[in-house]
Amino acid sequence: MLKYIGKRLLQSVFTLFVIVTIVFLLLRLMPEEGYLGAAADKMSPEQQEIYLTNLGLRDPILVQLGNFYTNLISGDFGKSITYRQDVPVLDIIADKFMYSVSFGLGAVALSLIIGVPLGILMAQMKGRWLDRLGTGYIVFVVAVPAMVYYLIIQMYITEIFDLPMLFDEYDPISWVLPLISLALAPTASYAMWMRRYMVDELNRDYIKLARAKGVKERTLMFKHVLRNAFIPLAQYLPATILFTIAGSIYVESLYSIPGMGGLLVDAIQRQDNNVVQGLVLVFSSLGIIGLILGDLAMALVDPRIKLGKGESVR
Template sequence: MVKYIAKRFAQSILTLFIIITIVFSLLRLMPDEGYLGAAAEKMSPEQQEIYLTNLGLRDPLLVQLKNFYVDLIQGDLGKSITYRTDVPVLDIIQDKMMYSILFGLGAVALSLLVGVPLGILMAQFKGRWLDRLGTGYIVIVVAVPAMVYFLMIQMYISEWFNLPMLFDEYNPRSFILPLICLALGPIASYAMWMRRYMVDELNKDYIKLARAKGVTERTIMFRHVMRNAFIPMAQYLPATILFTITGSIYIESLFSIPGMGGLLVDAIQRQDNNVVQGLVLVFSSLGIIGLILGDLLMAIVDPRIKLGKGDSVR
């Protein structure tokens, strides 16, 4: 287990290095205005060139990349250029991170409380009206563009139930619609995979043998089927949770939530490349951590799975 964790950690560091290097290099191909900000209008071409030279942007790309990683190791992600001029990027992200974490955890709790039981009921009543209703919901969520039903929820549900359309940190009722929108996708995902894995388990020979021995359906469902069906789901739960915690870029912008998703949109629109780099690093790190935790959770849930040489689950 320790050897496997060390191996995955090394692979994760390499993956992060590749992602950040690609993003860093692409951002350096963008116009220089992204590093000058509002000061560009007040500078002459010569002053702009001196300013960019002082920032190190006229150094060779490999030198810039080396300097970036040296600063990164020291915990320095640079300073904001246009979003909040000269404010450290790390401070900006920390201010926004709490909103994304709170909404992400709330959406995860809601999606687990609704999605997993829905998948269980769909498998238990396979082919009946409840299964068809759940399948219809999953198809709609997957097939219809998310922005369509997000806008419908914001416009109509807010009117029918007299809920605020935009986020207000001093009004808890304004949290309801963003949480619902964030949870719709994960609910469909949990329900779909839980149903699939449970149906697969119900068709296996050991279930037929248990029924032949007279074991009750309740015992079969809760002691055997649900437990074994949850094992493959466990691999993807941490990644899904961490992706949800980072927040939806569109939802945070739609409901004016001051989280990391909305920050990324603003940073791109204002060409604040340092903030964009910092957010890419955060999002990539969370995604990779989720994949590793998924493997570990799967091994914990099912002791038969060994995460060692030649036995990796991925």
């Protein structure tokens, strides 16, 4: 187990290095006006050149990359250029982090409360009306672009139920629609996979043998089928939590939630490359941590799975 964790951590560090390096190089291809911000119009060409030189943008690209990683290792993400000028990027992200975490965890909790029981009921009522209704919901969420049903929820649900259209941290009612919007996709995913795994388990020979021996259906369902069906689902739970936190970009912008998603959109629009780099690092780290925790969760739920040399659940 320890060897596996060490190996995955090394792979994760390498993956992060590749992602952040690619983003760093791509951002350096963008127009330099983004580094000047609103002061660009007030500077002469000579002043602009001096400013860019002081930022290190006239150094060779490998020197810039080396300086970036040297600062990163020491915990310096740089300072904001245009979003909040000269404010450390880490402080800006810290201010936004808890909003994204709160909504991400709330959405996942809601999706588990609804999605897992829905998948169980769909498996038990396979081919009947509830199964068809749940399948229709899953197909709709998968087939329709998320921004479409996000807009439908914001435009029509707010009017029908008289709910606030924008987020207000002092009004809990305004949290309802963002949470529902974020929970729609993971709810469909949990329902789909729970149904699939339960149907697979129900068709196994040991279940048929247990039924032939007269084992009660309730005992079969909760002691064997549900337990075994939840094992592969546990693998996706940590990743879903972290991906939901990182993937709330559009919802946060739509409802004016001051989280990391909205911050990323603003930073890109303002061409604040230092903030963009910091957010890419945070989002990438969350995704990779989720994948590792998913493997570990699956091994903990099912002791038969051994994560060692030459063995992986992926």
